[in-house]
Amino acid sequence: MSERRLAWLLMTLSFVVFPISCSRGTARNEIIVAGSTSIQPFADRWAEAFIKGRPGCFVNVQGGGSSAGIQAARSGAADIGTSSRELKADEKDLKEIVVARDGLTIIVHPDNPLRGLRLAEVKQVFTGEIPTWKYLGGPNEAITVVTREEGSGTRGAFQELVMGKSRISKGAIVEDSNGTVREIVAGDPHAVGYISLGLVDDRVRALELDGAKASEGSILEGRYKLVRPFLFVTKGELTGMAMDFVDFVLSPEGQEMIRKEGLLAAR
DSSP states (O other): OHHHHHHHHHHHTOOOOOOOOOOOSSOOOEEEEEOOOTTTTHHHHHHEEEEEEHHHHHEEEEOHHHHHHHHHHHHHHHHEEEESSOOOGGTTEEEEEEEEEEEEEEEOOTTTOOEOOHHHHHHHHHHHSSOOOOGGTTTBBEEEEEOOTTOOOOHHHHHIIIIOOOOTTTTTTESSSHHHHHHHHHHHHEEEEEEEEGGOTTSEOOOEEEEOOOOOOOTTTTTTOEEEEEEEEESSSSOHHHHHHHHHHHHHOOOOOOOHTBBBBOO
8 A cells, every 4th residue: 555545544534433432441332230229210311321322332220129239249240239228348348339329208198297207206107116197196097107128228228227226017018119119108198108309209298307308408408317328339340331331420411310310419
């Protein structure tokens, strides 16, 4: 090839626009993100935005609960595990990345006359020590307690922040997602449950706790105490497409997406 033709070819290539590759330093075009059902809807939105402009890239988002996500990351079944609770001492071998923070809210039916409770009263309701709303100034009706399943990050955070060493009543209704807890409370005027602040809508009402509203402002001011981290967990350092995805989630665009959904930024 002549020097003139080579120079022309190099100049032509310099103007070619290549699509964004799926990953850095790897041929893989898919990553698996699995775990917390609280994080799952937000991870779905991040994934959808991330793959735009990345033809052939895939982010497979799965649920299963925080404990399952932590195990999936440890075993290599998932590139990124997700947890909506702090890691336990025996899980600290994993690398954790805070991607958001969330307020944990106590919800009741909109027809419930109560507007707030003390944290100690919430604990008594969920242990069964307070069996009817009458003890709290409400109607003389039995309280329907709704909780998440064992292994759920939401339940783990509630256990740590509210219950301590006390156990949730065996008579509580156990559900496998925050959305289902919300649906049950929305359909039962005597029910109480707990869900992510970002999932509260006009079908339920979030109670004040110790006089503080369940809101971003109260959380940032330190008055509302039920706050938990949303974590990505990995086995070692990330590379390639998985690292690209984390970078996107922590970018201004990724963080703004969750703020619009009622979560707090990672930092």
